[in-house]
Amino acid sequence: MKKFAWFLTLAAVLAMALSACGAPAATEAPAATEAPITTEAAATEAPATEAAPAEPFRVAVVMPSAINDLAFSQSMYDALMRIQEEMGGPEAFEVVYSENMFVVDDAAAAIRDYASQGYDLVIAHGSQYGSSLQEIAPDFPETSFAWGTTADTFGQPNIFAYEAASQEGGYVNGVLAATLSTSGVIGVVGPIEVGDAKLYVDGFKAGVAATKPDAVVNVNYIGSFSDVALASEAATTHISAGADVLTGTAQMVVGAIGKAEESGALWFGTQSNQTSLAPSIVVASQVYHWEVALHEMLALIEAGTLGGQSFKANLANGGEVIEFNPDYALPDDAKAQADAAIQGIIDGTITIALP
Amino acid sequence: MISELLSATVLIGILASGIRLATPYLYAAIGETFGQKSGVLNLGVEGQMLLGSFAAFYVAFNTGSLWLGLLAAILVGAAMGLAMAYVTVNLRAQQGISGIGFYLFGLGMSELLFQILMGTVETAQGFPKVYIPGLSDIPGIGEIFFSQNVLVYGAFLLVPLSSFVLNKTTLGLKIRAVGENPDAADSLGVSVARIRYFTIILGGALSGIAGASLSIALLNVFQQNMTSGLGFIAVALVYFGGWKPLGVLWGALLFSMVNSLQLWIQVLGIPIPSDIAVMMPYVLTILVLIASVSRVRSPSALSKPFERES
Numbered sequence: 001m002k003k004f005a006w007f008l009t010l011a012a013v014l015a016m017a018l019s020a021c022g023a024p025a026a027t028e029a030p031a032a033t034e035a036p037i038t039t040e041a042a043a044t045e046a047p048a049t050e051a052a053p054a055e056p057f058r059v060a061v062v063m064p065s066a067i068n069d070l071a072f073s074q075s076m077y078d079a080l081m082r083i084q085e086e087m088g089g090p091e092a093f094e095v096v097y098s099e100n101m102f103v104v105d106d107a108a109a110a111i112r113d114y115a116s117q118g119y120d121l122v123i124a125h126g127s128q129y130g131s132s133l134q135e136i137a138p139d140f141p142e143t144s145f146a147w148g149t150t151a152d153t154f155g156q157p158n159i160f161a162y163e164a165a166s167q168e169g170g171y172v173n174g175v176l177a178a179t180l181s182t183s184g185v186i187g188v189v190g191p192i193e194v195g196d197a198k199l200y201v202d203g204f205k206a207g208v209a210a211t212k213p214d215a216v217v218n219v220n221y222i223g224s225f226s227d228v229a230l231a232s233e234a235a236t237t238h239i240s241a242g243a244d245v246l247t248g249t250a251q252m253v254v255g256a257i258g259k260a261e262e263s264g265a266l267w268f269g270t271q272s273n274q275t276s277l278a279p280s281i282v283v284a285s286q287v288y289h290w291e292v293a294l295h296e297m298l299a300l301i302e303a304g305t306l307g308g309q310s311f312k313a314n315l316a317n318g319g320e321v322i323e324f325n326p327d328y329a330l331p332d333d334a335k336a337q338a339d340a341a342i343q344g345i346i347d348g349t350i351t352i353a354l355p
Numbered sequence: 356m357i358s359e360l361l362s363a364t365v366l367i368g369i370l371a372s373g374i375r376l377a378t379p380y381l382y383a384a385i386g387e388t389f390g391q392k393s394g395v396l397n398l399g400v401e402g403q404m405l406l407g408s409f410a411a412f413y414v415a416f417n418t419g420s421l422w423l424g425l426l427a428a429i430l431v432g433a434a435m436g437l438a439m440a441y442v443t444v445n446l447r448a449q450q451g452i453s454g455i456g457f458y459l460f461g462l463g464m465s466e467l468l469f470q471i472l473m474g475t476v477e478t479a480q481g482f483p484k485v486y487i488p489g490l491s492d493i494p495g496i497g498e499i500f501f502s503q504n505v506l507v508y509g510a511f512l513l514v515p516l517s518s519f520v521l522n523k524t525t526l527g528l529k530i531r532a533v534g535e536n537p538d539a540a541d542s543l544g545v546s547v548a549r550i551r552y553f554t555i556i557l558g559g560a561l562s563g564i565a566g567a568s569l570s571i572a573l574l575n576v577f578q579q580n581m582t583s584g585l586g587f588i589a590v591a592l593v594y595f596g597g598w599k600p601l602g603v604l605w606g607a608l609l610f611s612m613v614n615s616l617q618l619w620i621q622v623l624g625i626p627i628p629s630d631i632a633v634m635m636p637y638v639l640t641i642l643v644l645i646a647s648v649s650r651v652r653s654p655s656a657l658s659k660p661f662e663r664e665s
Contacts, residue, residue, distance in 0.1 A: 066470075066579050068470075069579075219629075220629075221632075221633070222618070223632075223633025227584075228578055230376070233375065233376055233615060237615070237622050252578075254574075257478070258574055277477075277478050
């Protein structure tokens with residue numbers, strides 16, 4: 001009977017492994033269930049006249065959170081799906097993924113597994129995966145790896161690096177936030193004071209300061225990427241402190257957006273378009289379009305260069321786009337200010353001073 | 356800046372936030388208290404919360420009925436409890452390991468169901484605030500204690516209720532007896548198995564409500580892994596509270612109040628690095644635990660499977 005109990009426990013663990021991780025570490029089953037991802041439109045309508053490539057280009061991506069997190073992971077997944085559609089569906093561009101790889105060891109196992117399965121490009125979508133990738137990449141000199149967000153390729157010939165100039169969209173959001181705030185108090189809900197989140201928040205503060213120097217920006221880092229409850233209370237705290245405009249970054253902000261909506265405060269999103277969560281109060285979102293960097297990588301891989309370069313997504317190259325919520329009635333002068341900020345950043349007349 | 360911490364807005368804000376943050380801990384930790392009092396350590400609380408949280412949101416989102424959502428969370432939590440009870444009571448499995456198994460099951464299953472049934476993060480209307488007539492108009496106090504949603508009130512009413520059940524009723528006596536000395540209880544005709552089934556299923560149901568309090572009352576959203584370790588803190592709070600509902604209440608309030616305090620510290624711009632600020636509730640909890648550890652004794656039969664000598 002005791003054995004049966006162990007079996008039950010094991011079954012429970014297995015259920016988790018299959019559903020949550022989808023890691024190819026244990027068996028080939030996850031690959032079979034998850035790949036290839038089909039997009040309805042492209043698959044059937046691919047022109048038959050072109051010589052169909054015998055072998056599709058195969059991409060695997062390992063992500064720390066879910067593909068539908070409305071934030072960091074989704075930005076990469078959506079970009080890959082857009083490329084897949086452009087290239088004519090999964091027959092031409094195959095995408096497999098492992099999501100919710102918050103444990104770095106699991107992610108490392110998945111990266112190694114994808115590489116040994118012969119994927120053409122393996123993307124480690126999380127700066128925490130860097131040291132694992134540094135160890136794995138030399139073992140697979142024929143495989144191209146991409147790592148983000150960072151500028152560091154470790155000097156290895158088969159690692160591409162990519163990052164986003166999050167401060168640029170942060171600045172534009174900040175300009176708009178300062179313009180729309182009537183109380184002069186603006187709240188920011190952040191995860192941990194590092195990397196992409198810090199860049200965004202610093203850019204946002206700079207945008208506010210340039211537009212309305214006497215406005216107060218209160219910043220709250222909650223110490224977690226997943227604690228939705230604490231993010232929600234952080235938003236409540238900002239609102240009690242007088243904030244009428246809020247922003248935040250990382251996937252736990254869904255809790256904060258709900259509180260903003262309840263009290264009628266405005267929200268600015270980043271990483272993915274967050275309009276669907278609260279259509280009445282989301283003004284604009286900075287959205288990452290990683291396909292800009294991915295296209296360059298694909299071209300290089302085609303030409304035989306497997307890595308060694310780093311790419312930056314920014315407003316100028318279209319890797320970052322400010323997406324406005326069409327249902328929010330943005331005053332014309334505010335829109336003009338935002339457009340001016342975008343143009344200024346692109347042509348270099350606005351430089352964002354980071355602390 | 357420090358003096359700003361003492362303004363009415365800030366104090367009311369801290370206390371009201373603290374009350375809300377304490378709510379899921381109270382349900383989960385009191386449920387866990389019942390289990391541990393009867394000798395069963397359930398480390399699967401987090402998984403029960405996640406599945407309860409998803410069930411509540413999914414049912415409420417699709418039927419429009421919050422009460423049906425709450426019922427779904429209770430049933431899902433209780434079902435998880437039933438499975439846990441079978442594994443720990445009938446199969447006499449090692450409780451810590453099987454609890455972790457149930458946690459992972461709940462984590463994975465709630466994600467899988469979320470992917471299949473919903474696909475993306477949605478928001479919904481949750482339980483509205485209920486203003487207690489008369490009391491909610493008292494300045495300060497009214498906003499803190501009497502302007503919350505129904506699940507918040509429920510969590511705080513649960514404390515005296517469970518305290519009464521555990522200490523003043525025959526059922527409570529049986530639960531304590533089974534947790535302290537199952538052999539003696541058994542010889543007196545108390546069914547150890549039945550009592551443990553009861554406490555584990557009750558604990559599961561309460562964990563389900565804890566999950567629902569997040570997804571359809573406080574946050575009104577469901578996201579993968581959104582309990583984010585809360586269920587494990589709830590287990591720690593049972594130890595912290597010395598296996599007493601009132602102790603659990605103080606622990607939950609202390610942890611939550613310090614957490615809301617640190618949110619205000621950052622908002623007011625008090626120059627403490629955010630990394631230090633977010634550590635505060637954990638550090639303080641550990642300190643209090645160290646200070647109080649010598650006074651409390653766990654139930655003697657905690658985490659020991661019962662095997663009748665025959």
